[in-house]
Amino acid sequence: MMELKIKIALKFFLPVILIILVLTPAVADTDDLPVEQAVLTMAPQVPPPIDRDHPAKVIVSVDTTEQIGRLADGVEYVFWTFGGSVPGPFIRVRKGDLVEFHLNNRPDSKMPHNIDLHAVTGPGGGATSSFTAPGHTTQFSFTALNPGLYVYHCATAPVGMHIANGMYGLILVEPEGGYPEVDREFYIMQSEFYTKGDFGDEGLRPFDMEEALAENPDYVVFNGSVGALQGDNSIHAEVGETVRLYVGNGGPNLVSSFHVIGEIFDTVYVEGGSLVNHNVQSTLVPAGGSAIVDFKLEAPGDLHLVDHSIFRAFNKGALGTISVGGAADKVVYSGQQYEGIYLPEGQAEQVVSNVPASPVATSQEERMLFGQRVYERNCMACHQSQGQGLPGAFPPLAESDYLLDDTDRAIDVLLDGLAGEITVNGVTYNGVMPATRLTDEEVANVLTYVLNSWGNEGGVIEPADVAGHRAAN
Numbered sequence: 001m002m003e004l005k006i007k008i009a010l011k012f013f014l015p016v017i018l019i020i021l022v023l024t025p026a027v028a029d030t031d032d033l034p035v036e037q038a039v040l041t042m043a044p045q046v047p048p049p050i051d052r053d054h055p056a057k058v059i060v061s062v063d064t065t066e067q068i069g070r071l072a073d074g075v076e077y078v079f080w081t082f083g084g085s086v087p088g089p090f091i092r093v094r095k096g097d098l099v100e101f102h103l104n105n106r107p108d109s110k111m112p113h114n115i116d117l118h119a120v121t122g123p124g125g126g127a128t129s130s131f132t133a134p135g136h137t138t139q140f141s142f143t144a145l146n147p148g149l150y151v152y153h154c155a156t157a158p159v160g161m162h163i164a165n166g167m168y169g170l171i172l173v174e175p176e177g178g179y180p181e182v183d184r185e186f187y188i189m190q191s192e193f194y195t196k197g198d199f200g201d202e203g204l205r206p207f208d209m210e211e212a213l214a215e216n217p218d219y220v221v222f223n224g225s226v227g228a229l230q231g232d233n234s235i236h237a238e239v240g241e242t243v244r245l246y247v248g249n250g251g252p253n254l255v256s257s258f259h260v261i262g263e264i265f266d267t268v269y270v271e272g273g274s275l276v277n278h279n280v281q282s283t284l285v286p287a288g289g290s291a292i293v294d295f296k297l298e299a300p301g302d303l304h305l306v307d308h309s310i311f312r313a314f315n316k317g318a319l320g321t322i323s324v325g326g327a328a329d330k331v332v333y334s335g336q337q338y339e340g341i342y343l344p345e346g347q348a349e350q351v352v353s354n355v356p357a358s359p360v361a362t363s364q365e366e367r368m369l370f371g372q373r374v375y376e377r378n379c380m381a382c383h384q385s386q387g388q389g390l391p392g393a394f395p396p397l398a399e400s401d402y403l404l405d406d407t408d409r410a411i412d413v414l415l416d417g418l419a420g421e422i423t424v425n426g427v428t429y430n431g432v433m434p435a436t437r438l439t440d441e442e443v444a445n446v447l448t449y450v451l452n453s454w455g456n457e458g459g460v461i462e463p464a465d466v467a468g469h470r471a472a473n
């Protein structure tokens with residue numbers, strides 16, 4: 001009897017209880033927050049400052065993509081991204097905001113992705129709630145409890161690889177009342193790329209796990225590629241203006257010694273937090289960390305952003321430019337005041353030491369070895385590692401009838417380049433092979449290597465043969 005009563009009661013009240021549960025918001029007092037869509041910007045752009053004096057519910061929606069893009073001139077890479085760019089979009093919220101985050105993984109992705117925002121207080125920074133398979137979408141919410149500039153990144157296994165391929169960006173949580181006003185704000189994010197081959201080696205370059213483990217990148221860049229902040233992409237400001245850089249470091253491995261050549265940071269929000277320092281030359285930006293730097297522009301000209309671990313700047317890409325317009329103040333900076341010849345006592349002339357010549361092969365074995373090196377640096381990007389070429393683009397050198405029918409002609413191909421229609425093993429190619437700038441020795445070495453690799457039995461080319469062709473032209 002008792003049991004029956006409970007059953008009836010349940011039957012009657014359960015739907016009512018369920019309806020009440022569904023209608024009750026998960027976070028009790030966020031119910032009446034005003035709702036807004038986040039303004040997202042791509043680097044170097046920063047969303048406008050927040051002028052609210054109260055929290056809001058901010059909706060952020062970001063797609064994850066896997067796409068080929070430019071890493072440097074002539075160099076391409078398969079980037080994994082937030083929002084289709086590296087770094088991902090800049091997100092700007094206010095302390096106390098409830099952020100409703102939607103992660104959408106494009107249907108043409110091959111990998112699942114998720115997001116760990118360092119601004120989140122909770123397991124995985126959101127990663128445990130945002131694992132998203134290709135063609136799926138997920139949602140979670142968090143309250144931005146702490147103000148500061150925070151990195152976000154993908155944290156799907158293998159985590160290092162998702163970050164190395166470009167999955168990071170910045171989220172700014174403004175303190176109540178915001179940061180002091182400045183004239184211009186920019187979004188700068190440093191990161192490294194690990195590729196098969198060396199810096200500048202052309203073609204589509206795959207990720208190199210061994211280099212990543214050794215923390216020895218070929219590229220260290222600002223905003224996702226070499227030159228993303230140079231030339232036409234330089235950022236601009238005027239003398240008299242105040243500039244704020246929101247600087248992040250996606251890593252995955254290196255710590256940045258962030259510096260602007262020709263400026264002093266008037267103010268640094270150390271590590272993107274609330275500690276304020278003044279009059280700073282270089283500030284450390286940890287992997288997975290940030291800094292906010294402010295400075296006033298007193299002199300016109302080009303300022304160069306660098307990682308002051310300086311080989312990264314001049315040899316691996318970590319260079320950017322702020323071109324500053326306006327009138328010069330000769331007291332702030334005079335420009336050059338004198339230039340002349342300086343001869344220390346007893347020295348009549350200045351000597352420049354000679355550049356060492358490329359090594360000279362003394363045996364067939366060495367010719368093959370040196371030739372292989374020339375091939376890997378100068379030919380492999382197009383003709384591929386086994387000389388197999390790339391269908392529709394680059395003809396094969398392995399068992400190429402065009403090559404083996406007339407090995408002498410190959411010397412001219414290297415010296416002069418080749419354009420126009422040719423037929424290799426019955427397939428027509430109509431591309432352009434640029435003339436190489438190799439020495440006689442190098443041409444002989446690389447051709448000898450090509451003629452005796454991958455099933456080719458094509459004999460030997462001597463430097464004298466190359467010299468003969470050069471003279472005949």
Ligand code: HEC
Pocket residue numbers: 374375378379380381382383393394395396397400402403410413414418419420421422424429430431432433434436446447450
């Ligand atoms: C930027 C890409 C590129 C690079 C780098 C390059 N080649 Fe080529 N190569 C081509 C293209 C494209 C053709 C076909 C040109 C045409 O269609 O007329 C070609 C044609 C050739 C041919 C004749 C066709 C054949 O398959 O036998 C030879 C031989 C050759 N290249 C050798 C080399 C060697 C050796 C190097 C390195 C020193 C080199 N190439 C570097 C793009 C390249």
Ligand SMILES: [Cu+2]
Pocket residue numbers: 080111112113114154155156162167
């Ligand atoms: Cu990912």
